[in-house]
Amino acid sequence: MVLAKNIRFLRAHAQMTQTELAEKLGLQRTMISAYEDGRSEPKLSTLNVMCQLFQVGLDELLYHDIEALGRKALQKKEIKILTIAVDKDDEEKITMVGQKASAGYLNGFADPEYMESLPQFQLPNLSRHATYRAFELSGDSMLPLVPGTIVIGSYVEQLKDIKSGKTYVLVTLSEGVVYKRVFNYLEENGKLFLVSDNEHYKPYEIKGEDVLEVWEAKAFISTDFPNPKDKTKPATLEEISSMILELKDEIRKLKA
Known part of the structure; x- marks a missing residue:
């Protein structure tokens, strides 16, 4: 009990x-x-x-x-047991989390039976020193990557290893599964800033404690070929940094 x-x-x-x-x-x-x-x-x-x-x-x-x-003495977080799939030669396979499966993944990512039910595949030219997972994008917030694009991410064990400006798939309690450009302010205020490459979507922040898994984007698969006439461009890192500073100023003004 x-x-x-x-x-x-x-x-x-x-x-x-x-x-x-x-x-x-x-x-x-x-x-x-x-x-x-x-x-x-x-x-x-x-x-x-x-x-x-x-x-x-x-x-x-x-x-x-x-x-x-009372609470036990605070220790470093327990090492997570990551559920993976392997082939007959004990080589890791990439588990695919489609748009329809993303909601269930939030509750089933640690359940071996659930993970076995998801599609798996392998890709050449990926480092064997990392574990990979594939996530299908459902929106247009990360243009030029369109809905249906599959992002391949490598597992990041510690939140502190998130590098500001890089893109990640985050599995979160508050937002579900999201793919964003992330800026790490954990040491400053315990939060991450999530930014879309599509400037029509505003950046927002998320608490580090709400993050269940982190996957650094390493590759993507898409059936949509880039159109050289398409002038839609993602925001530059300088523009994104400026947006974050403006957002932080707005938050400080609201708190004041």
Whole structure:
């Protein structure tokens, strides 16, 4: 019953209702009630999301009475166990997350059975020292990459390794699966700025604690060939940096 007690305590400590927690986990409110009453236990994928959300280790959540004994001494985040697919020669394959699968991926990325249900493929000329995943774009916020383009990303284990100005696929609690140009302000305010290459979309910020996975864009696959007459160009890094400074100024003015 320690797990049930911990879920109830951590939710209350975070000043969340059962409905709010259910929304973050992509579940019905009745499931949260069942977890807290000990009538049901979350799947591993849901437990992993809870650990990210409440900033606790899996062992602490499952076996340590947090309310009675207090938090364990803060340690570095547990190394995530990344679910991967391999071929008969034990070579890693690239798992494909399509537009329709992106919503389910948020809850199933740590579930081996779910991951096995997704398409897998391999590509030549990619470093064997990294793990890759493919994500299908659903919007036009990152022109000239059009909807349907498949972005191949390599896994980034630590948020601190995000390089400002590079493009990443982020798996997040608040925004789902998104592909953006990212600027890292974690040391300054614990947040990331997400910027679209299509200037019609405004930049926005996201808390580092909301990020579940990070994949640095390394390649893309598209059936849409570039048109030399198309004058639509992504914003330059200088223009993006200027946009971020303006946005931060606006946020400071609003807070004042």
